[in-house]
Amino acid sequence: MNGRTGVVLSVGNEQYAVPADLRRWLRLRDGTCRFPGCTRPAARSDIDHTKAWEHGGPTDHDNLAHLCRMHHRLKHHTLWAVEQEPGGVLVWTSPAGQTTAPTRRPTSARPPPRHPNHRKPRPPSGRATRPKTRPSRSLAGSAI
Numbered sequence: 001m002n003g004r005t006g007v008v009l010s011v012g013n014e015q016y017a018v019p020a021d022l023r024r025w026l027r028l029r030d031g032t033c034r035f036p037g038c039t040r041p042a043a044r045s046d047i048d049h050t051k052a053w054e055h056g057g058p059t060d061h062d063n064l065a066h067l068c069r070m071h072h073r074l075k076h077h078t079l080w081a082v083e084q085e086p087g088g089v090l091v092w093t094s095p096a097g098q099t100t101a102p103t104r105r106p107t108s109a110r111p112p113p114r115h116p117n118h119r120k121p122r123p124p125s126g127r128a129t130r131p132k133t134r135p136s137r138s139l140a141g142s143a144i
Helices: 020-028 069-077
Strands: 046-049 064-067 080-086 087-094
Touching: 020 064, 046 069, 064 069
Parallel strands: none
Antiparallel strands: 046 064, 080 087
């Protein structure tokens, strides 16, 4: 548990499912898919156990990271490998044996930026936001 926030950061090997407060904490920590260069928002990515839960990997913040579906499949179905160091630092190794520089999204007090598709539409600048009212017609010239 985080002493400042009270967020449960680990449930160990007792359960596979990630509790809601830990999911939110990870989404803020990661911001995006953790594969180098990927910008898919964490909110649209899977949470992956870096060391598989069925192989003893705990359900905790130092063994979980967001991966978009494509990079999640890459990790599990190809020769790419990933190690997670303390603090959420990921080190990826390609099938050719090349290792990426450790990747860690800097944490901040502000939530991650929203994906452009999540923005509320705004009217173009210089245009009115409400339709103009039409002048009322005079009933003087109409036949009743």
